[in-house]
Amino acid sequence: FGLMSYDPAYMNTAECKSTITYIDGDKGILEYRGYPIEQLAEHSSYLEVAYLLIYGDLPNKERLDWWRNRISRHTFIHNNLVELIQAFRYDAHPMGILISCVSAMSTLFPEAKDVDDPAVREKQIWRIIGQVPTIAAYAYRNRIGRPFNQPDNSLSYTANLLYMMDYMNQRDYQVNPVLAKALDVLFILHADHEQNCSTATMRGVGSSRVDPYSSLSAATAALYGPLHGGANEAVLRMLQQIGNVKNVPDFIDRVKKGEGRLMGFGHRVYKNYDPRAKIIRKVAYEVFEATASNPLLEIAVELERIALQDEYFIARKLYPNVDFYSGLIYQALGFPIEYFPFLFAIPRAAGWLTQWLEMLDDPEQKIMRPRQVYLGAARRDYVPLEQR
Numbered sequence: 505f506g507l508m509s510y511d512p513a514y515m516n517t518a519e520c521k522s523t524i525t526y527i528d529g530d531k532g533i534l535e536y537r538g539y540p541i542e543q544l545a546e547h548s549s550y551l552e553v554a555y556l557l558i559y560g561d562l563p564n565k566e567r568l569d570w571w572r573n574r575i576s577r578h579t580f581i582h583n584n585l586v587e588l589i590q591a592f593r594y595d596a597h598p599m600g601i602l603i604s605c606v607s608a609m610s611t612l613f614p615e616a617k618d619v620d621d622p623a624v625r626e627k628q629i630w631r632i633i634g635q636v637p638t639i640a641a642y643a644y645r646n647r648i649g650r651p652f653n654q655p656d657n658s659l660s661y662t663a664n665l666l667y668m669m670d671y672m673n674q675r676d677y678q679v680n681p682v683l684a685k686a687l688d689v690l691f692i693l694h695a696d697h698e699q700n701c702s703t704a705t706m707r708g709v710g711s712s713r714v715d716p717y718s719s720l721s722a723a724t725a726a727l728y729g730p731l732h733g734g735a736n737e738a739v740l741r742m743l744q745q746i747g748n749v750k751n752v753p754d755f756i757d758r759v760k761k762g763e764g765r766l767m768g769f770g771h772r773v774y775k776n777y778d779p780r781a782k783i784i785r786k787v788a789y790e791v792f793e794a795t796a797s798n799p800l801l802e803i804a805v806e807l808e809r810i811a812l813q814d815e816y817f818i819a820r821k822l823y824p825n826v827d828f829y830s831g832l833i834y835q836a837l838g839f840p841i842e843y844f845p846f847l848f849a850i851p852r853a854a855g856w857l858t859q860w861l862e863m864l865d866d867p868e869q870k871i872m873r874p875r876q877v878y879l880g881a882a883r884r885d886y887v888p889l890e891q892r
């Protein structure tokens with residue numbers, strides 16, 4: 505191939521230099537800006553982590569208040585987005601709605617095209633992080649045919665999302681702080697993950713210097729796939745399909761025969777364990793103490809137990825990933841299954857935007873333009889239709 509290297513799926517290609525997220529896949533290490541994920545999950549909040557990613561350091565109290573204020577001032581959505589959401593069928597997949605809404609935001613905020621202006625960039629970041637939960641809640645309320653709850657900016661980021669969705673349809677719905685905290689931890693764990701498929705998409709599309717809404721809409725589309733952020737939804741459907749613990753060995757045998765994958769298992773980078781999965785497993789048990797236990801948990805635990813002892817999974821270094829237990833928690837929090845990838849997209853927006861900023865400011869970055877190895881026909885002459 506001459507000077508070109510052939511690397512399908514970029515398995516061995518570093519596309520950028522980055523200072524944001526560090527992963528050691530063999531040791532199961534994940535750090536944002538140098539802080540171990542375990543410490544952030546235990547002590548921080550999602551909005552503080554979003555600040556850490558975007559601005560590079562933890563905020564002091566004053567900056568954190570300022571940042572919370574910036575985000576909460578951008579939680580209301582434009583009426584055009586409301587109408588767009590209402591135009592979807594009641595059973596439209598929420599990720600389709602999110603992709604469309606984020607894309608539509610580029611038309612509502614055309615000044616966002618000026619990606620060279622740091623103040624313009626910053627404002628779009630506030631808007632995206634502020635509005636994405638509102639879009640989620642609006643889509644949900646529209647689907648169940650209920651009036652919408654306006655954002656309550658006195659609540660935390662995740663408590664406000666639960667409040668706006670109000671899945672229990674209670675009057676004076678009070679969000680359970682244990683559940684809001686659990687969702688916050690999940691959001692921290694999902695905030696960034698270096699050059700995964702959707703982040704690489706954000707950088708790739710953004711490298712054309714298009715506005716951040718268009719890039720983020722493309723990143724959301726990448727996340728939607730079942731091998732990426734759609735896996736949390738796929739795990740729940742798989743557990744439902746298995747239906748009973750006694751069917752687990754049979755299901756594992758079918759996976760080993762190549763008749764489908766064990767969703768929520770395996771990772772391109774983690775070949776020992778996914779540190780996020782460890783934390784999530786613990787959160788799941790905390791949530792189930794506050795809610796009724798999820799009967800599918802028993803199936804998940806048995807799947808994990810058998811898979812971790814099985815030669816097929818051991819040889820391929822397949823371990824539970826972030827998506828294996830997260831869906832069980834989302835279900836316990838009352839979210840419909842189709843909303844699970846949306847719950848991945850909301851926190852990942854901070855990571856996508858941070859990576860986008862880094863890409864824009866990197867003097868070595870040009871428009872992304874990989875090469876190919878051409879294997880098609882050699883030159884040939886056009887044959888008129890009547891002679892074919």
Ligand code: CMC
Nearest residue numbers: 731732733735765766767768769770771772820825826827
């Ligand atoms: N179940 C059964 N076999 C598997 C699985 C699985 N979940 N994952 C990989 N394998 C096998 C695969 O068949 C292959 O076997 P062989 O060498 O015999 O052909 C081997 O393991 C290597 O697989 P691969 O497809 O080359 O690995 P990859 O690094 O390209 O894929 C992955 C990584 C995450 C896409 C894959 O493990 C997978 O499809 N997992 C299920 C979907 C999932 O849970 N995705 C969420 C990923 S974590 C969150 C996120 O980033 O979105």
